[in-house]
Amino acid sequence: MKIHVRNGKGGKDRFVTMPLLVLLTLRSYWKTHRNPSLIFPKGSTTDERHIATKHMDRSGTQASFKAIVKS
Numbered sequence: 001m002k003i004h005v006r007n008g009k010g011g012k013d014r015f016v017t018m019p020l021l022v023l024l025t026l027r028s029y030w031k032t033h034r035n036p037s038l039i040f041p042k043g044s045t046t047d048e049r050h051i052a053t054k055h056m057d058r059s060g061t062q063a064s065f066k067a068i069v070k071s
Contacts, residue, residue, distance in 0.1 A: 025068045040064065 001023070002015045026039070033049035035041040040061050041052035056064070 022065075022068060025071075029064075 001018050001020075003018045005014050005016060008014055030039070032046055033041060033043075035050055035052055038052060038055050040056040041049040042054045042056050042060075043049040043052045055061075
């Protein structure tokens with residue numbers, strides 16, 4: 001139940017506790033795209049995310065987490 005943040009603020013690595021709600025939401029999200037190597041692949045549709053070779057940009061990832069927190 002920990003997330004490893006690499007090269008975070010100040011260039012430091014750290015571990016942060018992951019709430020159960022985040023884990024459950026990530027599992028649900030994973031079911032919709034199932035990219036073989038990326039958790040947050042770039043793309044606006046399920047098919048694009050499934051075959052993406054690049055990760056979602058930072059603002060997209062932040063928006064995803066804000067949506068998780070709101071729900």
